[in-house]
Amino acid sequence: MSDEQQTQDLDEGEIAADYVEGLLDIVDLDGDIEIEESGSRTTLKIGEAGDDSLAALSAPEVVSALQDLTRLAVQSQTGEFSRVVLDVAGSQDARTNELRDLVAQAIARIEGGADRAPLPAMSSYERKLVHDLVAEAGYHSESEGEGRDRHAVVVPA
The missing domain is CATH 3.30.300.20 (K homology (KH) domain)
Structure with a gap:
């Protein structure tokens, strides 16, 4: 730097x-x-x-x-x-744990046969955390929507 x-x-x-x-x-x-x-x-x-x-x-x-x-x-x-x-x-750790739970639920929907599992709208920082958590679990995610409606969507790898 x-x-x-x-x-x-x-x-x-x-x-x-x-x-x-x-x-x-x-x-x-x-x-x-x-x-x-x-x-x-x-x-x-x-x-x-x-x-x-x-x-x-x-x-x-x-x-x-x-x-x-x-x-x-x-x-x-x-x-x-x-x-x-x-x-x-400690709000950041609490929110990371909430996002971890949302990702686990989305992955469960994918494993249950869903083509995609959209998550609620969130900030770019939170979406980055979600993308990292999804990748760690061996799945893929992408962001959709505009502005305050932008959200992550989990899809099969």
Whole structure:
């Protein structure tokens, strides 16, 4: 990774952390924020898994909305598209487990004779996780739909 890319990623993480910290202050919630870099993705871990004080913010639709707002805040300051991912009180692991269950159900439908097993609409990050989980199980998946309706479909290998 180039020095310029590392600086941009670091700035993105710091900008995102400052923004989220401001939001937490507004709603009078505490939560330690840790910035993690992985490849081209910056993840903000907010609080610890199971932190009940952040339970209201860890629901998937709330995390998604906060993530969108945070990405917009970063983009407005950097002028660059942001792929910041938020993990609120272990929400990322919880969602990965939910996606793992959805993939298992879809594979069961394929093994039961279905030609294809569409999954609900989800973010590009979640679709990537689904594609990885499906491939690990020896099946194939593709994305269909546009915008917020975009979803993964599991098909036989």
